[in-house]
Amino acid sequence: MDDLFHSRVRPFSVGSPMTAAQLLDAMGGTAFQARNVAQAARIWSRMLEDDVVIMFGLAGALVPAGMRRVIVYLIENRLIDVLVSTGANLFHDVYETLGKFHFQGSPESDDHELGRRRINRFYDVLAPESDFSAAEEFITQLSYTLDRTHPYTTREYFRTVGEALMPVAEEEGILTAAARHGVPVYSPALGDSVHGLAIAFGRARSDTAGPQQAPPVLFDVIGDVLETAHIAATAPATAVIYVGGGTPKNFIQQAEVGGYIFQRELPGHKYAVQITMDQPQWGGLSGCTFEEAQSWRKIAPDATTVTVNVEATVALPLIVSALAEGSADVIKKRRSPAISFDGMPGAWRRDGGSS
Amino acid sequence: MDDLFHSRVRPFSVGSPMTAAQLLDAMGGTAFQARNVAQAARIWSRMLEDDVVIMFGLAGALVPAGMRRVIVYLIENRLIDVLVSTGANLFHDVYETLGKFHFQGSPESDDHELGRRRINRFYDVLAPESDFSAAEEFITQLSYTLDRTHPYTTREYFRTVGEALMPVAEEEGILTAAARHGVPVYSPALGDSVHGLAIAFGRARSDTAGPQQAPPVLFDVIGDVLETAHIAATAPATAVIYVGGGTPKNFIQQAEVGGYIFQRELPGHKYAVQITMDQPQWGGLSGCTFEEAQSWRKIAPDATTVTVNVEATVALPLIVSALAEGSADVIKKRRSPAISFDGMPGAWRRDGGSS
């Protein structure tokens, strides 16, 4: 038998009820995207057994789409060690943590009517603006309490938000879980979200209410760059999981290149999984292959990688359910590498002065 | 509570092991494509409880991709009543039924080397040409035995192939199961496949071997049109499931319009599910919406429909597994409507003469 023919396609058989882990095992014997979904679970499981920091990039409107508890599961059970997401997901997390809901609508809705009634649509999901306002006001009020003498990295900001939410949370969310479990959360375009709007609103309001006494709240976006590069530079090795592209993917990719900030040349991420509907042929970073990333040395030449072209609301629950079931022992035993910014050059500590 | 807000998004929770039916039930509470996958299973289940003929269109290289036994399951358990597929899938079915295999390869293969070694690639699936030859020769030999006095509809041809395979089958396949269970199989572009090539080869060979005495085997492609329109025209109602687009989708869609052949105006298909990665904005039939089809009256104005934009190797096993589990009773009880061509105007019967 030829070397090319070591692995037969095993046709998927419908029979007695199958669990998530069984479904993915059966899909792993087939082809196309089913095989990729199965491969993603296998690679993630291998990450969990290895000594690597797992960085997770989350783009897309996945919290409104009902994926918030999946992310909470990932944090609580430490299937991921660092979260990078859009401000939007981290706003909708606040919203749901405060007990507000998203609703099932239709992509064929009458958007003029929705606009008149102040109901916002995300494809087939709806939410009333009036409920958003409560969450926005929470953020605006919180912004008044922030330290104005030092800028916040987005990690510091989101930990503060998570802690502020704990006493009022209706249920555990991404930011509360991350704060509780010490998982750093970054958002490279914080201003580009309701977090940014709500803080800007607070700033303009306090300004118009009278002369602004203190400097406004500031965010140390370069501090984010330093910290994520430091995480990559000090990790035993790194693994990445991207759900969608955008700034979360790019930001984690560049963390590996950023080793040079600390005079280190890093080997590239050791494992890489992406779940995306973006395609390479449009030329952008969101859809680019991990092969392309190897030319940048963001991904190690011998990395184990897979790209899954299945929309994330399907792929992510399947993969995480299969891991929770089939890799339960691995998850339980995992000791995730410590993340520390002690002695990081360029650090600007909240407790006073640079390092 | 507003009428728009009757249904909250229920975030997907990872917890104890979930079966396919449970996974789809949980996905049904979310959004985007997960919700569509769940909706597809629900609509299919409703088809099974209703008095409808279920027509199934299958495009794409899904047999090489390991989906053959799923289709066999659909036929054996009568989740579908009519199958329309590409000649390619129905050739690869013959190939696997004869005990030949497909293999897992890589989309990044060296295709020049594969070409030199005569190994054919289908994305990440491989198969050796030498094994194809055996299946081709089976078809060529069968073609010599066909009746040359009357043309075959593709349904008659595939039933004949299925019956010819039965004694030599290594395992049950699509065509053997369809022949055994009386499920008609059509392929509107029969020539456009190895079936066509193998029969053409037989015709050229017999010709060069000496003067051709008999007329060649003929296919009554207009008979296919009549029969499928007749099925639609005489069914209590029709339901359609499309995996991919292409001729299978168009052919089943037009069957409903084709009622006019028999002076009947049909109401449009009553249920419609499609699993496709094609998009509407390229303008073609493969990606078109069921709304567009309603302008053609191919789909009933009040039809229950869903479009699932998840690649079929993931969506189809999930949906069928969930149905096999969650709708087991419905499947067991189903009595599919009888399909008969007796008295069909324009029929040209194999047993002699037109009707």
Add this chain to the structure above:
Amino acid sequence: MDDLFHSRVRPFSVGSPMTAAQLLDAMGGTAFQARNVAQAARIWSRMLEDDVVIMFGLAGALVPAGMRRVIVYLIENRLIDVLVSTGANLFHDVYETLGKFHFQGSPESDDHELGRRRINRFYDVLAPESDFSAAEEFITQLSYTLDRTHPYTTREYFRTVGEALMPVAEEEGILTAAARHGVPVYSPALGDSVHGLAIAFGRARSDTAGPQQAPPVLFDVIGDVLETAHIAATAPATAVIYVGGGTPKNFIQQAEVGGYIFQRELPGHKYAVQITMDQPQWGGLSGCTFEEAQSWRKIAPDATTVTVNVEATVALPLIVSALAEGSADVIKKRRSPAISFDGMPGAWRRDGGSS
């Protein structure tokens, strides 16, 4: 300068008015799909200078979308030698040749209202069913005049339709131009279109009107396979251009493999251009790469190829306009290879008997 760096990206400059040929020349200095569009024109121009039979596959609803005259230009000026298309495009060609029109609508139309008013929608194009009926009736009436003693290849059928249209044509169309200029036209799924419906209607009507005296009109779909394989086998070399995927692409691809019908092993198509929005990762033939096709030896190992991922209503007019302008001399001088079926094994001639 490194060998990898022989060709700088030349940024596109907006300045004085540019013609199609100039636009494509400038795009050729850039990247992504603009570079591919330019490359497609260059490869097509090279085909025209070489001694090759150019086979053109046309899928998608491009005639309703206003591309009919572009195809007519290709036929009249012999930028293509063989046309393979869907029955739908070749029906809408009859429709427009008979002086009927398509109209600009909106993809957001109310399809229920359209359905009630019997207006059919193709994405953003509309047409009234009543006008279709005239074209359908033309085909039905024509079908009564066809020779019932021998089956028609689709080439013979479409030539007959083209000739029948000439006296009544409001303007030159695809089928009239093809008949006039001797360009063979094939449609591997003829039944899967209004051609099929209209002929089936004629058959059922004559049947119900009384006992059917003669056998019905038959189509020799295996003859199509033989003929296209024969074209490939007897051509000095072949080039292919695919607009969309589907049966036109597959049928032309298999023609090269089909050389084995005549005991010939062909080298694979020498040039290959495809304009498509289908993607490889769904595993189907429509979206597959030309690299994949090289594993099948459908495309020559040293072929010159390009895939253009730009929707065809944009890419095709651009490319053909640029060729008409920039390759005018090449077009004028071209002598296309002769296509003949004389002595083709397996032929079944209209003039009596097989060869």
Add this chain to the structure above:
Amino acid sequence: MDDLFHSRVRPFSVGSPMTAAQLLDAMGGTAFQARNVAQAARIWSRMLEDDVVIMFGLAGALVPAGMRRVIVYLIENRLIDVLVSTGANLFHDVYETLGKFHFQGSPESDDHELGRRRINRFYDVLAPESDFSAAEEFITQLSYTLDRTHPYTTREYFRTVGEALMPVAEEEGILTAAARHGVPVYSPALGDSVHGLAIAFGRARSDTAGPQQAPPVLFDVIGDVLETAHIAATAPATAVIYVGGGTPKNFIQQAEVGGYIFQRELPGHKYAVQITMDQPQWGGLSGCTFEEAQSWRKIAPDATTVTVNVEATVALPLIVSALAEGSADVIKKRRSPAISFDGMPGAWRRDGGSS
């Protein structure tokens, strides 16, 4: 003639050489994406005649892909009034302005070899890391000269970069042209790019070279939110053009909602064009329709909008070339609305103190 049938499809005719404006005019008579491309040029032309601030969002690797001079043209001729882009495009602009080049490569490159040779790939574009280093060092050196007593909005930062480039520029670029012509440039995820890396590198380096005396350079990302909302709130009306999705699109979309920061409720953008390959059905902001945006009141209910699903390297040069030619008078006459931040609540002026 029915109201639905006021506009016939005008088939595209290939004939005498056509210019960009003529090509788009002809495409405007057709369908699918060709019609959308033409419509985009028409809507853009109407923006130029109206009294609106035109905000332009640019995502994707379009500067490496050769689109930089098109953007420069837009700035110099004031076809746009505000630019929001990714840090990556604005880094590659610095790179090209400093006389460095991108090169044409292949998407099928051997990325392991590229990685070893330190050549970075962007789909089919290549660039040597060594040349990147020069541009990075330019930014790092510039960062040492920045004012550390006040944070920079990204607009202030990019104006400073543009001015610093002017004396050393090999040719006019996006940032030099924007600085020269007073077009504000924002980048909502500045850290997520080589700008961020190069500044972080400078910060860590100065830190390790000895105790950091001064606070590091800071960016006022909330100031960006205030400013863009202020632009929207004080404009006579706004128009938006998005090339790709990502943070540029979202940031401009939210500017309209952000009117509430200044106690204003804005009517939604009045004109909206997007050129994107992202699709709505994945649920994210990048691919969402302008209809969905109307539910958020980001787009006015009566706005004139179009979505073009053609990759930007093809669509953008076509549209801008057609405007430069066909709307030359409109462009020449245009007086773009003044943009000023005087009296903006929440402002924190570089010249000392908040407003």
